[in-house]
Amino acid sequence: MTLFRKTADLQKYLSSLTAAGKTIGFVPTMGALHAGHLSLIQSSKAGNSISVCSIFVNPTQFNVAADFQKYPVTLEKDILALEQEGCDVLFLPSVDEVYPPGTSASHYDIGFLETVLEGKYRPGHFQGVCQVVDRLLEIVRPSDLYLGQKDYQQCMVIRRLLELKADRDCELHVRPTLREPDGLAMSSRNMRLTKEERAIAPAIYESLIALKKNLAPGALGDVKNQAVNFLEDRGFKVDYVEIAHAHTLQLIDRWDGKQPLVVLAAAFLNDVRLIDNVIV
Numbered sequence: 395m396t397l398f399r400k401t402a403d404l405q406k407y408l409s410s411l412t413a414a415g416k417t418i419g420f421v422p423t424m425g426a427l428h429a430g431h432l433s434l435i436q437s438s439k440a441g442n443s444i445s446v447c448s449i450f451v452n453p454t455q456f457n458v459a460a461d462f463q464k465y466p467v468t469l470e471k472d473i474l475a476l477e478q479e480g481c482d483v484l485f486l487p488s489v490d491e492v493y494p495p496g497t498s499a500s501h502y503d504i505g506f507l508e509t510v511l512e513g514k515y516r517p518g519h520f521q522g523v524c525q526v527v528d529r530l531l532e533i534v535r536p537s538d539l540y541l542g543q544k545d546y547q548q549c550m551v552i553r554r555l556l557e558l559k560a561d562r563d564c565e566l567h568v569r570p571t572l573r574e575p576d577g578l579a580m581s582s583r584n585m586r587l588t589k590e591e592r593a594i595a596p597a598i599y600e601s602l603i604a605l606k607k608n609l610a611p612g613a614l615g616d617v618k619n620q621a622v623n624f625l626e627d628r629g630f631k632v633d634y635v636e637i638a639h640a641h642t643l644q645l646i647d648r649w650d651g652k653q654p655l656v657v658l659a660a661a662f663l664n665d666v667r668l669i670d671n672v673i674v
C-alpha cells in the first residue's frame with residue numbers, strides 16, 4: 395500500500411494510473427477502522443483496479459466540539475488493517491490539504507435532507523459532509539464510491555451531491571451494515587463505550603427489529619413510542635426513532651402498507667451518540 399499525505403502527490407500518482415486505463419474505487423473514512431470499513435474496501439477491490447481509502451477526521455462535520463476532540467484515532471492499527479485487506483492507496487491528508495487556506499466553503503443545496511432526522515439534530519453536519527466528500531472526490535476522481543448503509547441519510551445526501559456534480563461521473567455503491575454478533579452496528583464510536591454501556595448498546599438494533607416486526611398499515615405513533623420507551627427504559631437518551639419513506643426520507647405517520655420504509659434511530663448512551671437503521 396502506498397501512503398500519501400499531499401494532494402499533489404496523490405493526484406500525480408492516480409492520474410498516471412487512470413491514463414493507463416485503471417479504474418479507481420474510493421472509500422472515504424474517518425479512521426478507527428473496523429470490519430464495516432474493511433468490507434467497503436473489499437467491495438472496491440472487487441469492482442475496481444485500484445482502491446483508495448482516505449482517513450480524515452473532518453472538523454467541519456462535527457456540530458459538537460467535544461465529539462470531534464474525542465473521536466477515536468488508531469492510525470497504526472488502521473494502516474496494518476488496510477495493508478492486510480489489500481488496499482492499494484491510503485490518503486492521509488492534513489486539514490490544510492483538504493481545505494487550503496484562503497478557499498471558502500461552498501453551500502450545497504441538499505433540500506429537505508438537511509432539516510430532517512440527522513439534519514435536524516446535527517445542524518450543519520451534512521454541509522460539512524458534502525464539503526469534505528466534494529473535496530475528496532475532486533482530489534481522488536474515482537469512478538466508484540463506496541459507502542455504508544449504516545449512515546443511511548448520509549448516503550442519500552451524497553447521492554444528491556453526485557447529482558449536483560454530475561460531471562464527476564462517479565457511481566455510488568451503498569453496502570450493507572456490518573454488525574457485531576449481538577447485533578450492534580459496528581461503529582468507530584463503539585470504542586468509546588464503557589463495558590456497561592457496550593452491554594446495553596445492542597438495544598438500539600433490537601428496538602428497530604421489534605419495530606419492523608410490529609409494523610402494520612395504519613397509524614404508526616404507538617409502535618414508535620414503544621421503541622422510544624424500550625430505549626429510555628434501558629438508559630438511552632433518544633434523539634429520534636422514526637419511520638420514513640425509504641427513497642425520500644419523508645417521515646411516515648400513517649402507513650398504506652405499500653410505501654417502502656426505513657426505520658431509523660439515534661440515541662445517546664451518556665455522551666456517546668449511536669445511530670442505526672433497518673430497511674423494511
Ligand code: AMP
Pocket residue numbers: 422423424425429430431433434540541542543544545569570571572573579580581582
Ligand atoms: P466513518 O469512518 O464512520 O465516517 O465511515 C466511513 C464509511 O464506512 C461510511 O461510508 C460509513 O457508512 C461506513 N460504515 C461505518 N460503519 C459501518 C458498518 N458497520 N458497516 C458498513 N459500513 C460502515
